[in-house]
Amino acid sequence: MKLDDLKAAWKQEIEQSVQAENPAMTTTIISDVKKIDREVRFRDFWMIFALGAGALLYLIFGWLTRESVDSLSRIGVLVFIGATTVMSVALIRARSVTRSDDWTLRSRIEMEIEKLEKQRRLMNRVGYWFLLPMAIANWVSLLGGRHTRIGSWVPDASGLAVFAACILVYGLTYGYIRWETRRKLDPVLARLQKLHIDLLS
Numbered sequence: 001m002k003l004d005d006l007k008a009a010w011k012q013e014i015e016q017s018v019q020a021e022n023p024a025m026t027t028t029i030i031s032d033v034k035k036i037d038r039e040v041r042f043r044d045f046w047m048i049f050a051l052g053a054g055a056l057l058y059l060i061f062g063w064l065t066r067e068s069v070d071s072l073s074r075i076g077v078l079v080f081i082g083a084t085t086v087m088s089v090a091l092i093r094a095r096s097v098t099r100s101d102d103w104t105l106r107s108r109i110e111m112e113i114e115k116l117e118k119q120r121r122l123m124n125r126v127g128y129w130f131l132l133p134m135a136i137a138n139w140v141s142l143l144g145g146r147h148t149r150i151g152s153w154v155p156d157a158s159g160l161a162v163f164a165a166c167i168l169v170y171g172l173t174y175g176y177i178r179w180e181t182r183r184k185l186d187p188v189l190a191r192l193q194k195l196h197i198d199l200l201s
Contacts, residue, residue: 055084073144083133
């Protein structure tokens with residue numbers, strides 16, 4: 001049996017299970033879950049691609065092509081590469097599920113609930129696993145670049161302005177991600193949880 005056949009069977013089982021309560025609910029839930037899955041895969045691909053490309057460019061232009069690189073600049077490059085690795089792993093792990101799928105309605109719904117819960121936790125903690133490491137890498141690079149240019153560990157006004165702009169962008173990004181989580185993930189998760197409770201009862 002092909003995967004598409006199993007998906008079709010799952011869809012038919014959902015339709016038969018919830019049709020008595022609300023016929024429109026079935027199509028909406030399936031459509032929303034598929035849409036979120038596509039968006040998560042799309043987001044992960046481009047984030048990992050951008051992070052990997054950024055780390056590679058940072059390594060080349062921040063270290064390998066320079067004649068002299070101080071230790072703090074090297075640490076900044078390594079922090080960025082390490083943060084990129086941690087972030088990529090976090091994105092990939094958040095898409096995995098621990099439970100096995102025996103293609104029953106209950107199992108399938110529980111898998112979707114687990115996936116959405118993991119994505120919600122990931123997005124709610126984006127400040128820890130994404131924004132904070134990037135801010136640290138930016139700060140270390142700022143200090144390292146300043147020290148390389150003039151031998152001072154004290155950032156100047158332009159450097160502080162750049163770092164403040166980065167923090168502002170990170171703050172706006174954090175707020176937007178939390179807002180998107182509440183707007184997209186939470187309603188679908190709540191409907192799946194309600195459906196799961198209804199089936200168990």
